[in-house]
Amino acid sequence: PLDFAGKIAQKLGSNIREEVVHAVDGVSLHVNKGEVVSLVGESGCGKSTLGRMVAGIMPPTSGEILYKGQNIASLTGEDAREVALKVQMIFQDPFASLNPRLRVRDIIGEAPLVHKLTTAAEQDDYLDDVMLRCGLDPSYKRRYPHQFSGGQRQRLGIARALAVQPDFIVCDEAVAALDVSIQAQILNLFIKLREDLDLTYLFISHDLGVVEHISDRIVIMYLGRVVESAPTEELFAKPNHPYTQALLREIPRLDARHADFTPIEGEIPSPLDPPQGCHFHPRCPFATDRCRQEVPQLKSVAPGHMSACHLNEG
Ligand code: SF4
Ligand code: MG
Helix, strand or coil: CEEEEEEEEEEEEECCCCEEEEEEEEEEEEEECCCEEEEECCCCCCHHHHHHHHCCCCCCCEEEEEECCEEHHHCCHHHHHHHHHHEEEECCCCCCCCCCCCCHHHHHHHHHHHCCCCCCCCHHHHHHHHHHHCCCCHHHHHCCHHHCCHHHHHHHHHHHHHCCCCCEEEEECCCCCCCHHHHHHHHHHHHHHHHHHCCEEEEEECCHHHHCCCCCEEEEEECCEEEEEEEHHHHHHCCCCHHHHHHHHHCCCCCHHHCCCCCCCCCCCCCCCCCCCCCCHHHCCCCCHHHHHCCCCCEEEECCEEECCHHHHC
16 A cells, blocks of 8 residues: 655745756655655755655645645645654754753653643653653653763654654654764664554665665655666666666775775756756766757666666667
């Protein structure tokens, strides 16, 4: 059963050039219930914008976001409230914008009370359960955000999201700011929570290496477009799109598979003025005249594996 689906476009006004820019252009993405999908690309590719739209924080200017078959923009009242709780977003440092004078108890515990997921009498026990699930000592609830390390803060951010009993979580660079050893701990926590609570995730990351081990499927974005989508093992074993191939070569590895470290040539063009045709053509070693003129469409190259490159059309 399809849990989330969307075909969307997003325009962002720009005061630099006074023109409208497609941050995300004609992207179609679906996430099945229980699946872990990662959206990967360099900064400025539109993946955070897409994540915000999926999480309902930013409306698309055209197209729609479907959650369990319903267009979330058309929901009102109780239905809208339900989706706002069921779809949660976790950021790189969720506590960065929070009131430093509030204790953890108030930061995490207030929403479940307001939304009647617990009662005032049971709020403390409810909070203890959520914190334990996230590997946090419940006594921490009397502390303030600044009293925590980066890894603990991310656990608190996860606890805050889980406290409202979501079933779909969008994680935007949720481990990017953490040390490698802490990253692994938090990724393991995400995996455990998925098993315990039957969660569905959309991970957003600039780093293919980070999401390799947690993702069922990986979607690669470049300058506002999806260029490739495949099951994780297939993507790593048989990357189709030249951009994906270049990203894979950038992952530093100890094993020989991708040992030839070669950075992708050229700068990422401005999303304000993306190249005509295939957006990747100025950096692609295989570009032809056709690539400079014609936008390649996403086409199936193997079961469950889509890629948008003219090389596939012979
Ligand atoms: Fe390269 Fe052309 Fe394929 Fe784009 S369509 S990735 S420029 S070969
Ligand atoms: Mg971002």
